[in-house]
Amino acid sequence: METLKAADLCILLNTSRRSMPVTPRSMVIKTLLSCISVLTVVLNLLTLIIISSSRQLHTPTNLILLSLAVSDLLVGLVVMPSQIVLMQSVLFLDKMSCVFLYLCGFILTSASVGNMVLISVDRYVAICYPLRYSSMITPRRVQIYLSLCWFCSVIYNFMLLKDHLSQIDLLNSCYQECFLVINYIFGAVDLLVTFFCPLTVIIVLYMRVFVVAVSQARVMRSQISALRSNTVTVKRSEMRAARTVGVILLVFVLCLLPYYSSSIAGQDTKSMASSVQMWLFYSNSSLNPLIYAFFYLWFRKSVKVIVSLQILQPGSREAKIL
Numbered sequence: 135m136e137t138l139k140a141a142d143l144c145i146l147l148n149t150s151r152r153s154m155p156v157t158p159r160s161m162v163i164k165t166l167l168s169c170i171s172v173l174t175v176v177l178n179l180l181t182l183i184i185i186s187s188s189r190q191l192h193t194p195t196n197l198i199l200l201s202l203a204v205s206d207l208l209v210g211l212v213v214m215p216s217q218i219v220l221m222q223s224v225l226f227l228d229k230m231s232c233v234f235l236y237l238c239g240f241i242l243t244s245a246s247v248g249n250m251v252l253i254s255v256d257r258y259v260a261i262c263y264p265l266r267y268s269s270m271i272t273p274r275r276v277q278i279y280l281s282l283c284w285f286c287s288v289i290y291n292f293m294l295l296k297d298h299l300s301q302i303d304l305l306n307s308c309y310q311e312c313f314l315v316i317n318y319i320f321g322a323v324d325l326l327v328t329f330f331c332p333l334t335v336i337i338v339l340y341m342r343v344f345v346v347a348v349s350q351a352r353v354m355r356s357q358i359s360a361l362r363s364n365t366v367t368v369k370r371s372e373m374r375a376a377r378t379v380g381v382i383l384l385v386f387v388l389c390l391l392p393y394y395s396s397s398i399a400g401q402d403t404k405s406m407a408s409s410v411q412m413w414l415f416y417s418n419s420s421l422n423p424l425i426y427a428f429f430y431l432w433f434r435k436s437v438k439v440i441v442s443l444q445i446l447q448p449g450s451r452e453a454k455i456l
Contacts, residue, residue, distance in 0.1 A: 167218050167413065170420060177423035178203045184436040191432065194276040195256050198425070201280045202249040204417035205242050213239050214416055240291040246419075247332045248283035250386055252276075257379050258339040262346050290327070294320060306378025322329070329394045336383055343380075378429040382422060389418035 181203040185191050216235045256276075259266045393415040426433040 136443060137174055164218060167214065170413075170417060171210050171214035171218065174214065174416075175207060176422055178207035178210065180437065181423045181426060181433075181441070182207065183440065184433060187440075189437065191436075192273060194271045194273055195253070195260075197273060197276045198249055198252050198256060198280065199284070202246065202253070202422060205245045205249065206422055208238070209242050209246075209416055209419040213242060217412070217416070236289060237295060241287050243415075244287035244291055244328055245284055246386075247328055247390075248287060249280075250383060251332050251335055252279055252283060253379050254336045254339040254383065261343045293324065301440035326393060329390070333387065335388075336387070340380060340383065378425065381429065382425050385421055385425065386418055389415050389421070 183198050185203070213235075216239075220235075256271055259271055263270065278303065301423045392411040395411075427437070
């Protein structure tokens with residue numbers, strides 16, 4: 135009898151929850167976040183098409199950017215809509231949906247961080263060891279490193295979360311809220327592996343890149359002979375790429391820092407401030423293609439080719455973009 139009353143109470147609570155009026159504020163927030171999600175998908179899908187459709191763009195650096203665009207696309211396609219659903223308090227149908235949401239979010243976060251580290255290594259070798267770059271960083275090796283990055287992200291998060299994911303349950307049998315309890319050991323390990331170590335590597339490598347780039351700039355200003363003009367052009371091209379990647383890394387760190395700072399401070403993950411920090415981190419996935427469009431001439435040229443439908447013409451893959 136008590137079980138029946140509890141079931142009736144749950145039905146009553148769920149019915150009242152569904153029938154709660156939607157406030158203008160919640161509608162504005164939902165619309166804004168939905169626009170961010172759609173923008174993220176469109177921009178990163180455009181990036182995938184641009185890099186994949188031109189053989190000239192299949193450089194080691196662009197292959198890493200392609201991998202980053204894949205993770206950003208999945209963030210906009212899977213993680214962002216799921217978070218919008220959670221924020222609007224829509225009921226989860228089953229436990230597996232909750233498990234998939236957390237696992238997917240953690241894997242994509244780790245993969246994005248790994249891609250950023252690979253980008254830093256790529257620019258470090260290009261600027262500090264320019265004569266050895268073509269032999270050290272080949273497309274084949276980059277593909278292997280990217281595969282290892284994604285594989286390690288999946289294995290790391292599955293092993294780290296498997297005990298927690300098996301314990302995921304519904305916080306309330308009536309409301310069926312999806313949540314994950316994270317203990318201090320897990321939080322400390324994830325903070326070290328996903329934040330402190332990669333951030334340290336990125337900062338150290340780019341400090342070195344910055345020092346070498348400044349010294350090369352001084353050398354280039356003093357080189358006026360025609361014999362070295364081609365070398366100067368190559369160095370300038372590499373440093374422009376380093377500057378662009380540096381902006382990408384800076385934006386990534388600025389978006390990542392508030393998210394992990396809340397973890398260090400022990401902030402409530404269900405608070406409004408925590409939600410803002412989380413969405414700031416997700417928004418980085420839509421900012422990356424905008425940075426490409428602003429700094430990369432080949433990106434803007436490729437967009438014109440796609441918009442004008444020249445990409446459908448025979449031989450478009452061999453067209454000169456750079």
